Amino acid sequence: xxxxxxxxxxxxxxxxxxxxxxxxxxxxxxxxxxxxxxxxxxxxxxxxxxxxxxxxxxxxxxxxxxxxxxxxxxxxxxxxxxxxxxxxxxxxxxxxxxxxxxxxxxxxxxxxxxxxxxxxxxxxxxxxxxxxxxxxxxxxxxxxxxxxxxxxxxxxxxxxxxxxxxxxxxxxxxxxxxxxxxxxxxxxxxxxxxxxxxxxxxxxxxxxxxxxxxxxxxxxxxxxxxxxxxxxxxxxxxxxxxxxxxxxxxxxxxxxxxxxxxxxxxxxxxxxxxxxxxxxxxxxxxxxxxxxxxxxxxxxxxxxxxxxxxxxxxxxxxxxxxxxxxxxxxxxxxxxxxxxxxxxxxxxxxxxxxxxxxxxxxxxxxxxxxxxxxxxxxxxxxxxxxxxxxxxxxxxxxxxxxxxxxxxxxxxxxxxxxxxxxxx
Numbered sequence: 001x002x003x004x005x006x007x008x009x010x011x012x013x014x015x016x017x018x019x020x021x022x023x024x025x026x027x028x029x030x031x032x033x034x035x036x037x038x039x040x041x042x043x044x045x046x047x048x049x050x051x052x053x054x055x056x057x058x059x060x061x062x063x064x065x066x067x068x069x070x071x072x073x074x075x076x077x078x079x080x081x082x083x084x085x086x087x088x089x090x091x092x093x094x095x096x097x098x099x100x101x102x103x104x105x106x107x108x109x110x111x112x113x114x115x116x117x118x119x120x121x122x123x124x125x126x127x128x129x130x131x132x133x134x135x136x137x138x139x140x141x142x143x144x145x146x147x148x149x150x151x152x153x154x155x156x157x158x159x160x161x162x163x164x165x166x167x168x169x170x171x172x173x174x175x176x177x178x179x180x181x182x183x184x185x186x187x188x189x190x191x192x193x194x195x196x197x198x199x200x201x202x203x204x205x206x207x208x209x210x211x212x213x214x215x216x217x218x219x220x221x222x223x224x225x226x227x228x229x230x231x232x233x234x235x236x237x238x239x240x241x242x243x244x245x246x247x248x249x250x251x252x253x254x255x256x257x258x259x260x261x262x263x264x265x266x267x268x269x270x271x272x273x274x275x276x277x278x279x280x281x282x283x284x285x286x287x288x289x290x291x292x293x294x295x296x297x298x299x300x301x302x303x304x305x306x307x308x309x310x311x312x313x314x315x316x317x318x319x320x321x322x323x324x325x326x327x328x329x330x331x332x333x334x335x336x337x338x339x340x341x342x343x344x345x346x347x348x349x350x351x352x353x354x355x356x357x358x359x360x361x362x363x364x365x366x367x368x369x370x371x372x373x374x375x376x377x378x379x380x381x382x383x384x385x386x387x388x389x390x391x392x393x394x395x396x397x398x399x400x401x402x403x404x405x406x407x408x409x410x411x412x413x414x415x416x417x418x419x420x421x422x423x424x
Contacts, residue, residue, distance in 0.1 A: 093357030114144030130167030153180025
């Protein structure tokens, strides 16, 4: 990994001033065409694109109950138990969030309404991500969404992976469709003969999925635009180099475009982590992917103190921020931009990816400056409720008519004054 020294060189690298790929990629034109085809041709376009992009000729887009039942026979019992444990923890976390939100909401002035139908996307194809199904569908269920639709790409000759089907069943998904990519997002946005139209689409995906969400926002709600995974670790001389290296590699193995960054106040640790990365990389199953990620986007920055480290972290606004420093909890209040903060050497980001409880669908690409992790707020909407009594009308009416006339809206002012005359 590249080691740089000093705050200013690190700041230059971590400032993210270049435009994000999703907003400048010429693949957008391809996605526009896919969206238009799905809008016009419905299911026929979905069958055609699934054959073209996934190499799968489907007899039916929807997964039936028998396939889900059979999936349990194909999945190792230990994995089923692990998925159930993860589901329990994810559900508990979001139930607590729901209790707090419902308690805080002011009764009589705001109505809380869950969305009626949402679509969740789980990446698939060459690999399956049952954890993503749990992390998206369970918060929706806890929020009270009436119907949850899962879309995920099929694998050649195998259809949707059995672990994904089991996770969907555990999470309480209502219907599953074996379609992925931009065409799946378009199907959820417009509806087809088979796929129902939804109110919102949630979940991560590749660049084509992300571009489709971007282009279809307004036709359908979206939770966010997610890019490659990121971790930024802040470590001091007390950190274990082996742990730091393992966590950097855990992020790097996601994708060649993933970013694994270490900021440290210790030159000795920087060197030790770099050596550990090289050692641990040798027998990694996804060695080529992790190696490319670290070569192109991996950085170890050595800075003077924790003040500089925290400033750089807030500037970078990472998806995952991991503090492996002495008295790590004391720095939490100084962090303003991060999707998820892990503290202490036991809080490896990998735990959060699967079983800790909060959703692992997090803001990436510096969107943590304004975005939040996927949570039940993504699956509800607030409706303002206004009920004006005579006293309030007399108290507020004159000010409202004054503002209305200042804006040149005479009919507004008269609508208020008619009621004021009645009240006098």
